[in-house]
Amino acid sequence: MFKTVKSKILAIAVTILAFLMLASLCHVYFARMNTKQLMVQNYKFSITASPFIQDIKSRIVSTEDNLKSLSLIGSLYYKTDRSNDLTDRVITRIFENYPQTLGGGIWFKPYILDKSKKYVCFYAFRDKNNKIVIDRNFESEKYDYPNQEWYKQIISQVTPERNIVWSKPYYENQGSYTTMITAGTGIYVDGELVGIVTVDWELDSVIDEVSKMKPLEKTFSMYKKGNEIKNSFVLFGNVKDDYVIATNDPYLDNDAVSGHSLKEIPWYTNANHLYNTTYITYHNKKYIPFVNKLKNGMVVIICLPKSGMFRIVDKFYIILILAMLGIALLIPALLYYSLNHYIINPIDKLTEFAHKIGKGEDIQIKIEKPEEFAQLASTFDKMTKDIKSITQERAKLNSELSIAKSIQASSLPNVFPPFPERKEFDIYASMEPAKEVGGDFYDFFFIDETKFMFLIADVSGKGVPAALFMMTVKTLINNVSQMNYSPKQLIEIINNKICQTNKQGLFVTVLMGITDINTGETSIINCGHNLPLIKRHNGKYEYMQLQSNIALGVFEDSDFEIYETTLNPGDLIYTYTDGVTEAINDNNEVFGEERLCDCLNNINNTIPSEIAQNVKNSIKEYTNSNIQSDDITMLIYKYNGLSDNIKTFKQTAIQENYNKFYNWLHSTCKEWNINEELTNKLDMCAEEIFANVSFYAYPPKTGDIESILTLKEDCIIFEFKDEGLEYNPLEKPDPDIDLPPEKRPIGGLGIYMVKQMADSIFYKREKNQNILTMVFKI
Amino acid sequence: MEVTIKRIGLDGLHVSAAGRLDLDNAVEYGSKIKDFIEDSEEQITEVTLDFTEITFISSFGLKVILELYKQLKDQNGSIKLKNVPEQIKNSFKMVGFDKFLVFE
Numbered sequence: 085m086f087k088t089v090k091s092k093i094l095a096i097a098v099t100i101l102a103f104l105m106l107a108s109l110c111h112v113y114f115a116r117m118n119t120k121q122l123m124v125q126n127y128k129f130s131i132t133a134s135p136f137i138q139d140i141k142s143r144i145v146s147t148e149d150n151l152k153s154l155s156l157i158g159s160l161y162y163k164t165d166r167s168n169d170l171t172d173r174v175i176t177r178i179f180e181n182y183p184q185t186l187g188g189g190i191w192f193k194p195y196i197l198d199k200s201k202k203y204v205c206f207y208a209f210r211d212k213n214n215k216i217v218i219d220r221n222f223e224s225e226k227y228d229y230p231n232q233e234w235y236k237q238i239i240s241q242v243t244p245e246r247n248i249v250w251s252k253p254y255y256e257n258q259g260s261y262t263t264m265i266t267a268g269t270g271i272y273v274d275g276e277l278v279g280i281v282t283v284d285w286e287l288d289s290v291i292d293e294v295s296k297m298k299p300l301e302k303t304f305s306m307y308k309k310g311n312e313i314k315n316s317f318v319l320f321g322n323v324k325d326d327y328v329i330a331t332n333d334p335y336l337d338n339d340a341v342s343g344h345s346l347k348e349i350p351w352y353t354n355a356n357h358l359y360n361t362t363y364i365t366y367h368n369k370k371y372i373p374f375v376n377k378l379k380n381g382m383v384v385i386i387c388l389p390k391s392g393m394f395r396i397v398d399k400f401y402i403i404l405i406l407a408m409l410g411i412a413l414l415i416p417a418l419l420y421y422s423l424n425h426y427i428i429n430p431i432d433k434l435t436e437f438a439h440k441i442g443k444g445e446d447i448q449i450k451i452e453k454p455e456e457f458a459q460l461a462s463t464f465d466k467m468t469k470d471i472k473s474i475t476q477e478r479a480k481l482n483s484e485l486s487i488a489k490s491i492q493a494s495s496l497p498n499v500f501p502p503f504p505e506r507k508e509f510d511i512y513a514s515m516e517p518a519k520e521v522g523g524d525f526y527d528f529f530f531i532d533e534t535k536f537m538f539l540i541a542d543v544s545g546k547g548v549p550a551a552l553f554m555m556t557v558k559t560l561i562n563n564v565s566q567m568n569y570s571p572k573q574l575i576e577i578i579n580n581k582i583c584q585t586n587k588q589g590l591f592v593t594v595l596m597g598i599t600d601i602n603t604g605e606t607s608i609i610n611c612g613h614n615l616p617l618i619k620r621h622n623g624k625y626e627y628m629q630l631q632s633n634i635a636l637g638v639f640e641d642s643d644f645e646i647y648e649t650t651l652n653p654g655d656l657i658y659t660y661t662d663g664v665t666e667a668i669n670d671n672n673e674v675f676g677e678e679r680l681c682d683c684l685n686n687i688n689n690t691i692p693s694e695i696a697q698n699v700k701n702s703i704k705e706y707t708n709s710n711i712q713s714d715d716i717t718m719l720i721y722k723y724n725g726l727s728d729n730i731k732t733f734k735q736t737a738i739q740e741n742y743n744k745f746y747n748w749l750h751s752t753c754k755e756w757n758i759n760e761e762l763t764n765k766l767d768m769c770a771e772e773i774f775a776n777v778s779f780y781a782y783p784p785k786t787g788d789i790e791s792i793l794t795l796k797e798d799c800i801i802f803e804f805k806d807e808g809l810e811y812n813p814l815e816k817p818d819p820d821i822d823l824p825p826e827k828r829p830i831g832g833l834g835i836y837m838v839k840q841m842a843d844s845i846f847y848k849r850e851k852n853q854n855i856l857t858m859v860f861k862i
Numbered sequence: 863m864e865v866t867i868k869r870i871g872l873d874g875l876h877v878s879a880a881g882r883l884d885l886d887n888a889v890e891y892g893s894k895i896k897d898f899i900e901d902s903e904e905q906i907t908e909v910t911l912d913f914t915e916i917t918f919i920s921s922f923g924l925k926v927i928l929e930l931y932k933q934l935k936d937q938n939g940s941i942k943l944k945n946v947p948e949q950i951k952n953s954f955k956m957v958g959f960d961k962f963l964v965f966e
Contacts (some may be wrong), residue, residue: 492868764918764949771920775885821958825931833957834921840956 087833090420092851097419105412109405110641116401120394124372127393131374131386136293138850138855142377143184147283148248150182151269154281155246158190158271160662162197164277164368168206172218175208179216186210186264187288189222190271193239194230196758207227209284234266238280242270248380253287253343263287263342291330291338294318315369316388318677321346321348323355324381335367346406355383363390406557412638419458430457441468485548487731489517492551495558496525499846504801504857507730508601510827511538512692512718515699516712522590523550524661524715525558530563536729540659542613544635553590556581557636558600559596570671571598571607573642574634581609582637595659597721598745603653604723609644611636614662615677621654625684627677628657653725654797660699663714667703675706691861692720729756729795737778737789737806745774745791756795765841766793766802769858772834781808799843802858811854812847814839863887863893873907873939875899883923892926896933907939910966914945917952927959942966952966 125484131137157174171190179185187209194202211217211684222229229235241249251266281619320329328349330340335734336349347353349364358364359375366628377383430451437449446725449468451461493515504696513526523543531537536709539561564578575596583593595613599606602704606694608616612635617625651657660680667675683702685693696718703716733748735741749770753763770791785809794801818839819832839845842858849855863886868876877895881887889890899906903957909930931941944952944966 246933739885761949767918768920768953771885771922775922795928820959823958825928825959825962826935828926828928830928833924837921837953837956 087550088428088602090423093423094416096418101412101415105408108408109440112401112404112408114395119397127372127388130372131237132376136318137376137384139811140382140384141378142255143285144382145186146182146750147267148379150178150185150188150283151176151267151281152246152247154188154190154283155269155271158192158279158281159273161190162192162271162273166197170208171210175206176216176218179208179210182283185398186284186757188281188283190279190281191229191235193277194269196276196278203229204279216369234268234282235280235505238268238282239270239277240268242268242277242280244270244275244277246272247854250322250325250380250382252325256284263291272588282767287330287342290320291342293334293340294320294330296332300366315392316386317370319349319352319383319385319387321349321383321385322381323377323383324497330381347480350385355459358385377662393498424559426454427457429624430461433462435558437461460501488551492525493517494555495555495635497528499848499858501801501846504803504846504855505792506601507796507801508724508726509536509576509599510692510722510724510796511720512696513538513540513716513717514696515715517715518546518663518712520638522556524600524663524717525554526719527558528715528719528721529565531561532568534600534602537565537596537598538659538719538721539594539761540613540661540717541592542661542715542717543592544590549590553588553592555585556585557592560585561596570647571609572644574598575609575646576613576642577632579642579644580640581634583640591635593635597657597659599651599721599723601723602726604655604725606648606649606651608647608657609633610647611644614660614665615653616657616659617681619656619658619684619690621652624631625658625681627681650721654690655725656692656695656720656722657697658684658718658720660718661715664699664703664713664718665709665713667716668710668713670708670710675703679706690722692722695720724796731793732790733789733792735789736786737781737808738772738786739775739778742771742774746770749791749793756800758862760801762800762862765860766800769802769838769841772838773856775834776811776813777804777806777808780811781806796862798860798862800860802842802860804856806856807852810849812849812854814845814847863890867895867898870908870910871903872904875906875909876912877909878915878932878962879911880917882920883916883926884918884920885922888920888922888926890925892929893939895930899933905937907934907937908942908945909934909939911944912944913950916950917946919950924953924957924959927963929944931963940964 094265131704152243153610154175154513156173157178163169175190178187187207188205189205192204197204204224205222207219207222209215209219215631221227233254236291238249238340241247244686246269249268250728253263253265255263256264264284264287266282266284270277271279271281298749315334317331317333319331319333321327322332323346326345326347328344328346330342331338331349331351341348350359350373351364353361353378355375357699362369363372363374364387366387371387372390372393374386374388375383376386434449435458437447440447446637449461449465453459494734496515497513502511511528513528515524515526516811517524523545524541525539525543526538528536528538541554541557543550543557560581564581565574569576577841591612591613593612594609595605595611595616596609602736608630610616611628611633613632615630615632617630619625630647633644634642647833662688664681665675665677669675679702680699684695687698689695689698697716700716731748733745749766750763758766774789774791780787781787781789792801792805794803794804813835816832818836818837819829821836836860841860843861844859846857847855850856863883865877865879870876875898877897885896886897895909899909899951908939911927929940934941942964946965951960951965953965
């Protein structure tokens with residue numbers, strides 16, 4: 085999980101978003117709370133300003149005014165003018181000024197004007213046609229207004245300060261037959277209460293208005309049609325006198341509670357308390373009460389259902405939250421898309437390209453957008469090209485190095501026997517180069533007719549510099565040696581010349597032998613090289629105890645000790661480089677000098693090439709699978725001395741002489757005690773070569789054929805020379821001896837048989853001569 | 863080279879010779895047998911070459927034997943080698959003739 089860049093970035097983004105969302109939600113929550121509080125304030129203002137409240141307020145004010153006017157008229161009547169007509173007219177005029185007033189009147193205390201007249205009152209009301217009528221019927225024993233409840237209530241509460249007193253709602257059963265409440269105040273003349281004045285409120289219309297009212301309709305601009313707050317209700321009452329005037333509480337019967345104590349309203353506690361209450365719970369629903377205190381304990385409480393009030397706000401916030409959620413989902417989606425499109429896809433593309441290029445496909449990377457990836461792609465492309473060219477260069481260098489290696493190897497004499505005509509000695513050398521171009525080399529050549537020089541050397545360092553140095557040294561030794569110096573002079577000159585040409589501080593260890601092939605007198609010079617082994621005829625191999633000189637190329641004008649010895653026929657010198665003794669096995673142990681000596685002594689053979697092969701096999705066996713770290717080089721010189729075991733036959737190459745030739749061959753073999761099998765082999769090879777030369781070498785003329793037989797300790801060397809057309813029989817392809825007889829050609833068998841029978845066979849063209857040399861082991 | 867050729871039965875031939883089958887003698891040896899077969903009135907199908915006294919065979923001798931084998935094969939005949947010395951047998955083996963020649 086989260087292993088890819090994509091998932092990591094997405095995870096981080098989602099986490100950040102979640103935090104942001106949480107923060108936003110908190111913010112929204114508090115904002116909503118604030119909004120609600122603001123809204124509550126707003127509602128409060130709206131309600132205070134609502135027509136209903138204003139209407140009631142103005143009615144109360146006008147009622148007060150009305151009462152004051154009436155009270156003035158009443159006191160005037162009492163004091164001075166007791167004209168009923170005038171008073172009626174004045175009252176009518178006053179009532180015209182208060183269109184909201186249903187009715188009202190002036191009521192004097194019984195007998196206060198006239199001891200004989202108990203009832204004096206003026207009452208005016210609006211009839212159905214809204215005409216103001218003065219009703220005299222209330223001055224009767226029957227009605228007996230001083231005993232009416234409203235009268236008693238009002239007169240008992242009035243004070244000289246002309247306070248307004250309100251009666252409880254009551255049912256009027258004299259004329260109007262309606263539920264009413266009556267406001268009243270006293271008529272004081274010189275501080276004496278003489279009567280009261282009243283103004284009636286026909287309550288039915290108020291109750292009707294209350295019951296129908298939607299408190300916030302047309303008041304709150306935010307609440308357009310359809311957004312009214314439903315289920316709101318109103319309580320109109322008097323807290324001072326503790327009674328309900330009207331309510332449209334849906335759970336109560338208005339008529340039943342009207343005029344009753346406010347305590348009968350279930351949710352009502354007291355106005356002050358309600359004023360500070362945030363909400364009430366009524367029938368499992370939350371309402372916010374808005375208390376409007378009017379004059380004289382009058383109060384209008386409007387309860388708005390909480391849910392309805394904030395519906396629009398909640399709606400708004402729900403939309404807001406949904407929008408935020410939407411954005412919260414959209415952002416990761418956009419991020420996911422952008423990541424894929426701008427980062428992941430280009431990376432995938434690059435990866436795919438890299439795979440293809442890795443497989444060797446030759447393609448060009450193309451990404452155009454985004455710019456960074458386009459740049460990366462072009463860098464990638466350049467890198468691919470660079471790698472390609474570097475690889476090509478390296479391959480070229482490698483092939484050049486391998487060419488250098490083969491040039492180096494081929495610069496060493498590698499045809500054996502190198503001097504088959506020289507019977508006085510045998511020499512064999514081999515170099516198995518390590519993987520790198522190394523610095524081992526060997527060389528041998530005649531300095532003059534009888535002096536033969538052989539050497540083995542190891543140049544310090546490896547690689548191309550060592551190889552180049554080696555070539556220089558080899559050429560230098562060869563050139564200087566031809567100048568007929570004494571061995572001591574020779575090595576000193578060589579050393580000085582190497583010192584002069586060697587600016588890189590390379591040096592070379594050399595083991596050099598200069599031997600007279602007639603006498604066996606030999607000078608051996610060891611310049612810092614591994615000690616050679618010598619095997620005297622019929623003796624064992626042992627290390628030659630030579631004085632070691634400094635390696636060549638170290639110091640100019642160095643002094644060199646020369647070791648002089650005489651070799652007898654059968655003596656053998658084995659020289660090598662440290663690649664032999666320092667070959668490493670699986671346990672990191674070197675082959676070593678002791679093991680080399682033992683190995684040589686276990687070889688019951690004195691043929692140089694066989695000795696070399698044996699040692700190589702032993703080393704291979706010892707090192708097992710270890711990679712050869714250094715060149716393995718050896719040179720073996722065997723001295724035979726002068727010998728008369730050489731027979732020569734020279735005649736014209738014609739078939740007529742064949743008889744003579746094989747007679748010569750057979751008599752030689754007999755003389756040398758060659759066994760029948762080997763004689764037979766020599767016979768078969770001899771016939772083939774003789775026939776070849778006589779048939780094909782000199783057409784249409786004839787020429788000579790020379791055959792030399794040399795008997796050695798362990799082999800016979802059989803050599804043919806002719807001066808005919810150049811022809812190397814070894815180049816002839818071998819016949820397929822597995823073919824069925826019908827398909828086999830008649831010819832081509834002879835040279836194949838020769839190759840099979842000879843242990844080794846060489847051809848060279850020298851001085852217009854074809855020279856074919858065969859070696860047969862005894 | 864002296865080559866003795868005897869008839870055996872109607873279609874048989876017994877060839878014996880002494881000495882070397884080499885550059886000097888092989889061709890002679892071969893042509894004598896060939897001539898005999900061609901001169902014969904009867905169809906020769908079975909030739910036995912007696913090698914008892916043959917001391918040496920070279921590539922020329924081998925060539926002649928191969929030619930003889932092919933000639934007889936064309937005539938639905940066969941060739942048999944008798945008393946071949948080990949050394950000569952090795953020469954046959956070297957060139958793969960032992961795969962089709964019958965030794966007795």
